[in-house]
Each structure stands twice: as structure tokens, then as C-alpha cells.
Amino acid sequence: AQSVTQPDIHITVSEGASLELRCNYSYGATPYLFWYVQSPGQGLQLLLKYFSGDTLVQGIKGFEAEFKRSQSSFNLRKPSVHWSDAAEYFCARGHTDKLIFGTGTRLQVFP
């Protein structure tokens, strides 16, 4: 079955530190991959997407993600985290006509 795995339920970083959130997907065909962010009490905002081409994609708010087919991964990175980045992050893959979401990673940022 198609699935998206986010191994880290909760991550804590200090403001200014670098960040990497992990995402792995099942199934070998070139997937459509997405990262969404959800601030408390809000809906999901699209951070970035990968369809094809350059495996390093840039998104909004200074985030980037790298598609690695050999590792079935699409990890989200940010070189320097801001306190406002505290939120829940969801990785998702497109499959036929739907999105399949991971269970999310909650990011906590300490000053």
C-alpha cells in the first residue's frame, strides 16, 4: 500500500539552529511529493512540491527539500530556524487522484 512515513513525531531545536525533518515514501514510481506546514489552529499551507527535474526544491519561508530516489526520501531542511517556524509539518505524496499524508512532525523552537 502507498504510504508516507515521518519517523520523528516531535523535534525540538534552538532558534538559529539548522533543521532537517525526515520523510520516506513507499512505492518506486516517481512520486509527486509535498511538504505542508500547519500552525496551531490553522489549515495546511503548502511549503514546497516536487514533481520532476532538479531534486533540490526551494519553497517558501526559506525551506528546501531534497528528493533522493535511492533512499525513497524527501527530507525538509532549513539552515536557520526562527521561532515562528514552530508548527506541525506534514509530508505528502500524490497518488493517482489523491494525497497521502504522513502523521506529521511537531517542531518546537526554543529561544
Add this chain to the structure above:
Amino acid sequence: ETGVTQTPRHLVMGMTNKKSLKCEQHLGHNAMYWYKQSAKKPLELMFVYSLEERVENNSVPSRFSPECPNSSHLFLHLHTLQPEDSALYLCASSLRDTSYEQYFGPGTRLTVT
């Protein structure tokens, strides 16, 4: 208004009440979705409408009744809900041909008492 809007943002209802959630998209999309987000669980796709026709119903109980009168509006009619239906209900929209690229509204936080 831009993007996807949802009203109300918060709703408390008793188990015998009838209420409706509203979603409106201003993106020129032609597919709309209802999701349920419960704590500690992945987002659950409930309903999909494409060109105003329901194309998917993921075994959702009949106490949830969707309606899509046009490509910009989507409703979720609620009646005789259960406490376990308390959740954040998210609406999303997309173009029909790129249905995996969805844009979400802020959600309605529903509490069933």
C-alpha cells in the same frame, strides 16, 4: 477574499443538533475535498467532488452529508453526530487534472458534546 475560506472556524454542537460547515474557494479550481483531522491520526480524506460531482466517499457515516452546489462552494451537513466526530474538518481545493496539488482552508474545529 483569497484562497480557501471556511466558516465557522469553531463549532460546538450537541449530538441531536443539525449544523452545516461551509467552504469557499477563490482559486478557480474545479475539485474540492473534505478531510477530517483527529489528534494523533493522519489526515483522513472524507469526500471528493470533481466538477461538482461526488467522486469519492471513503466509507464516511451517513451522519455526514456533503453538498457541492457549484465549483466554488462545498458544504458538509452534520446531524446526530457522536463525540468521536469531534475533530478539525479541513476543506481543500485543486484543479481536477492536478488533484494531488491541493490548497487548504483554515479548518473548522468541531466539538460534539
